[in-house]
Amino acid sequence: MVNRRTLLRAGVAAGALFAAAALVPPAAHSQAKQPIKIGFSMALTGGLAGAGKAALIAMEIWRDDVNKRGGLLGRPVEFVYYDDATAPAKVPPIYSKLLEVDKVDLVVSSYGTNEIAPAMPIVMRKKLVFPSLFGLAVNDEFKYDRYFQIMPAGPEPKTDWSRGFFELALQQKPKPATVAIVAADAEFALNAAAGARANAKKMGFKIVYDKTYPPATTDFTPIVRAIEAAKPDIVYVGSYPPDSVGMVKAANEVGLKAKLFGGGMVGLQFAAIQKNLGPLLNGVVNYDFWVPEPTLNFPGVNEFLAKYQEAAKGKGVDPLGHYLPPYAYAYLQVLEQSVNAVKSLDQAKLAAHMHKATFKTVVGDVKFGRNGEWARSRVLMVQFRDVQKDNLEQFAKPGKRIVLYPNDWKSGDIAYPYKQ
């Protein structure tokens, strides 16, 4: 007869068996197949989402490429990521979750100065290697020795960012004397403006206008008029995509008489904006990091761009992918090559390797110097020329964005004054 006591004993025995099974350590081979998790936040919505989403596509291409080659250390690579909505306040909780809850093995940064800086204290506390994607001078104050920035802004990012613009101005005859500096009230643009100010003073320019504007500004015509009233020879702008469009349109509408215009305008590198502004861009001299000029034909970059352009179809992101995607791919290549070189995920070993090695990536050779910035600046100064109206395909080929600076990558001479 099955009574309560028998049932109880059977239950305890079954429970003990279950517990024993659960406590048996997993077999050695299934440990090796455990994925390596790379965690990050990314701007998938909000003002910088156009570039953030494009970066994610590039990163996924890298992940698939690496997994086709057998993964990292024989283990497949997986991403764990969350949308930070281009909101700096969202970044710290995301990285806390990635580390405490998702228990990722490696972290990389989100896109943009404003989204990288908030993650720094968390990453520093955990002593993690932090490959970062396009932050301007984020590590100037932190001085963290495991921070590595893929944006080629050079050993002194704040001043290297705009140095090319001012050096080009110095080369012109007669030498321009006065400069106007205008920037958005946001960390990146303020850093750019600070660097521009330092360069202007060092190279002997007189600053006749130096103001910032709130990012939510609708109409830039009054700002450009005020700049024109100060009669500057050259105008340096530090702006985000909608402001960059507003400034270029306003400069045309007001008839800005400066001889050089541009400098640090984010957004003029994005395909949709280039197509819409069209001939209004002609003459503008602005920063860029990669353009399809013959001097920048690095091994692997065209193959990568072909994959990106295929993956980007129908996703509402930059169809050409020249600005951020190659560098988003490259910062993961740096991580991959380091993991393979030191054959472990040990953060100290990875950091040591990243400091000394030269990496071969789709954006050419990458070598980090002081503070995790590039040992040598490669901020290109690019001038738009012969841009036709309403034509996206023209930007896929050389000839529309001429590299003027630095000399090693130069592909043509400047047209000065900028409006012919």
Add this chain to the structure above:
Amino acid sequence: MDLFSNAIVAGILLGAFYAAVAVGLAITFGQLDIVNIAHPAFVIVGSYCTWIVNSRLGLDPVLAGVLLTPFFFVAGAAIYRIYYAAFERTGQESLSGLAFFFGVMFIIEVVLILVYGVDYRLVTAGYIGDTIEIGYVGIPYRMLVPCLVATALTLGVWLYLSRTFMGRAILAVAQDRLALQLMGADPVRIKQFAFGLAIATTAIAGALLIIIGPVEPSVGRVYIGRAFAIVVLGGMGSIPGMIVAALILGVVETLVGTFMGPSWAPAVAFGVLLLTLAIRPSGLFGRQ
């Protein structure tokens, strides 16, 4: 002098555009007491719809905006019905209604991102980029056309509300709902019509916005503060007050931006709002 007159003119152009963005909110929030925080999100939907019509059919953006108004009207009426059935009828409109519109705002933003992605959208029109010079004042068409259309829109709405039967019924339902019922008019139908009208204006406001500058789904958030401030400053329920408030905001922002520095513009503009409310708590033309 040159700079000053240009700044005044630019401020008026900008203020007129702000009025177009706020006129729908002046109806819903100013007159119907519905805290429609999703109003700027509807303006962004108007921008995107304008962009589709402009890029696929090649129609002028202003024309596109006007053609879209009936669809926006129907959508607005439908949303009001839901809001009424869920909140107003049961008297929970104050907090739950606000939460409802917050939800609508986020849903709109996310749907736009899913459907169109996050790249900036811009429209093309023959006049964008040209400037007309009158003496030493230069007026870009990119700001002039939105200003003229916005003026027509806001004056049109004002005339409609003050001269037609339905318009006056809308003003009446805001003031005394019971009296209106006793007069034989159905307040719910009238409020539904009013809400539909308010959302219809966002089709045109959105078209004007995308003529002025690039748009992506989160751009609407920037206009929430301005739109509500304009409605409150103008006096709840007063369309002429709202127009004057919008012009004041545009001119103050532009003057400060030109002469003091653009980063001061929002602070001074909202300072003017606070000062006005301190002196006249019901707003410029509000009823006491």
